[in-house]
Amino acid sequence: MTLEPTAPPADAAGADSFPRRFARTLRFTAGAPRGFQVAPDGRSVTFLRSSSGTDRAAALWSLDTSTWAERLVVDPATLLDGGGENLSQEERSRRERMREGGAGITGYACDGRHATAAFALSSRLFLADLAQGVARELPASGAVIDPRPSPDGTLVAYAAAGGLHLIAVDGTGARPIAEPDGPEVSYGLADFAAAEEHSRYRGFWWSPASDALLVARVDNSPVQVWHIADPENPAREPLVHRYPAAGTPNADVTLSLIRLDGTRTEVVWDRDSYPYLVAVSWGEAGPALLHVYTRRQERAVVLSVDLDTGATTVLREQSDPCWVDVTPGTPAWTSGGALVTVEVVGDTFALCLDGTPVSPVDVQVRGVQTNGDDVYVTGTSGLREQHLYRYNAGSGFAAVSSGASVHAGLGSGGTVVLSSSTLDSSSTTFSVLRGGSDHQVTSYAEDPGLLPAPRLLSVGSRELPAAVLLPTWWQTGDAALPVLVDPYGGPGHARVWSSARAYLESQWWADQGYAVVVCDNRGTPGSPSFERSVRLDLTNPPLDDQVAALQAVDEAMPGVLDLTRVGIRGWSFGGYLAALAVLRRPDVFHAAVAGAPVTDWELYDTAYTERFLGLPAEHPEAYRDGSLVRMAADLTRPLLIIHGLADDNVVAAHSLRLSSALLAAGRSHTFLPLSGVTHMTPQEVVAENLLLIQREFLAKALDEKA
DSSP states (O other): OOOOSSSSOOSSSSSSSHHHHHHHOOOOOOTTTTTEETTTTTSSEEEEEOSSTOOOOOEEEETTTTTTTTEEOOHHHHHHOOOOOOOHHHHHHHHHHHHHOOOOOOOEEEEETTOOOEETTTTTTEEEEEEEEEEEEEEESOOOOEEEEOOOOSSSEETTEEEEEEEEESSSSOOOEEEEESEEEEEESSHHHHHSSSSOOBBEEEOTTTEEEEEEEEOTTTTTTEEETTTSSSSOOEEEEOOOOOTSSEEHHHHHHHESOEEEEEEEEEETTTOOOEEEOOOOTSSOOEEEEOOOOOEEEEEEEEEOOOOOEEEEEOSSOOOOOOOTSSSEOTTOEEEEEEEEEEEEEEEEEEEEEEEEETOOOEEEEEEEEEEEEEEEETTTEEEEEETTTTTEESSSSOOOSEEEEEETTTEEEEEOOOOHHHHHHHEEETTEEEEOOOOOOOOOOOOOOEEEEETTTTTTEEEEEETTTTTTTTTOOEEEOOOOOSTTTTOOOOHHHHHHHHHHHHHOOOOOOOEBTTTTTSSSSHHHTTTTTTSSHHHHHHHHHHHHHHHHTTTTTEEEEEEEEEEEEHHHHHHHHHHHTTTTOOOEEEEEEOOOOOSSHHHHHHHHHHHHHHHHHHHHHHSSSGGGGGGOOOOEEEEETTSSSOTTHHHHHHHHHHHHHHHOEEEEEEETTTTOOOHHHHHHHHHHHHHHHHHHHHHHHH
16 A cells, blocks of 8 residues: 555655755744843843844844834844854854854843843854944954853953953953863853753853852863764864763862952852752842752752852752752842742642742743842643743732743833744744833744644543644545654653644644644653653653553544554654654554664763663663663664764764664664764754655655555
């Protein structure tokens, strides 16, 4: 039986094909505004935006909230005079941790008055006058990373060449305030574990008075050395990569208070018990705050810092038999002196002030931004809705956004920036709200040219969030469709949302002749108990839930799914889950595409793996039972493995070891190595052809199955 849809597959390869446009437009995000910051008085908003839906180089823009005029502040092409960008390896690595695939001005920081903005471009240092709309280059000591103006706007600090440097905004007084004291030491940068797994991308913080900085010192010498080679260019030296794999040493991270005169005070806490520096917060409302975690991440404490002695005081203790979650934007102070945290209360991630929950039980808090006495909260509720809320002690907890959709945002000085994605449009809108007025910020992102139509369901006894997408041409009564299961499935990332644009790629797959089933299994974002179901087992709960969801969807939609032809595809954890599916449940899954899969958890990093599976020496069975390499002899279905050889997150050794084990067991499979490609696969030609190659592989595999 040949796999032939009722209508021809949409999109042959070509300049206007969806795969080409999907890749060329950075998944239709190029040209959309991002990186919003609101001035303290709310009178202006800055943001990044490229000039078109195919331009990856973002420029810096400003919006006047009294006139709603949008103004170009800095064009990177002008500053580079038509030349290309030259990035240091440290900056490339930092962008990989941040999943930053764009170019141009990818980040910026403003002073306290929102008058100037500092940014790095092509590893050079620039300062922009936001009112005048002009930028000038400042001399720098090496390749610049993460420049930040002092709150009073007189100085700029930046990381370069392993040290932290200062320069006055007029270009004078350049000097280092911290220089590396060892070959593997750096100041002012985040360590791998913090950036990859704890959402901390910074390594220094200005004092509110602009007279000192808290500076992280990272000593990578304890971390084992791995090598990322370029087999396509054998004469090229392999990249030396310090990678903290599960059970091995992390970087040694310390923190110092460094005053402008160079005097230094070490910040002291029990680093033996709490080695992870997860977050630092320093504002005007109270002393500097640290959030530090144990290696196993089952305990955390919030500390305040005595700036005279460097001593720390415990303000809040948190513990959980599984793990303590990391919530961006916490801890923080309100202007009234209340300590803002997010903690598990019952079965809810709750916003807490001084330990008292103030958010409703039906909102799972995911992110926080504190501004004065206003606390802005991003929270999920319902069937994968996300909203922006505002809490104020006087007015309580209230929603800023509304409707069955996905929203995010931030606010300051009576101005709110709100992004909105709905089921009615495949585009995201960006609005600025102030004084009862609503301005929609211009987006140059391309129209995807298709409107996904997901059927959102709660399936099975666990009421798993699921979405089903059918070909746009399919009608009731047509022949049952082969199935493509399209999960991520791992902690920290949900796939099912009340947003059409979340399913652009899935709808394209549906239009190739599939019923696409997307399900968020246990372990993905949900209630605390839902997420903690994978403690010591990242294998069985995700796979069992994907099987249960597939069967429940078939029962809910009789005659639509052909369960004799089921494929599954995924990337990263999704790649692990896809390979696991055909290894463990070949009775359900008949072909798989595993992109950049984790295959042996002892090869993945400390902070992620140990959070869920514990330390390898303490729970060897969790690592043994979750290893795909050990399951290799069980393969009986077609499997395509794809891996970028330059991947420094899920290194290529994962797929190479699985391929070797499959070969040793005499199990046929297909392995596609991608030379020079990282975990993000940002290259246009690679991203486009990966979709087409997967389509060809699955069509052939499921055709032969039939």
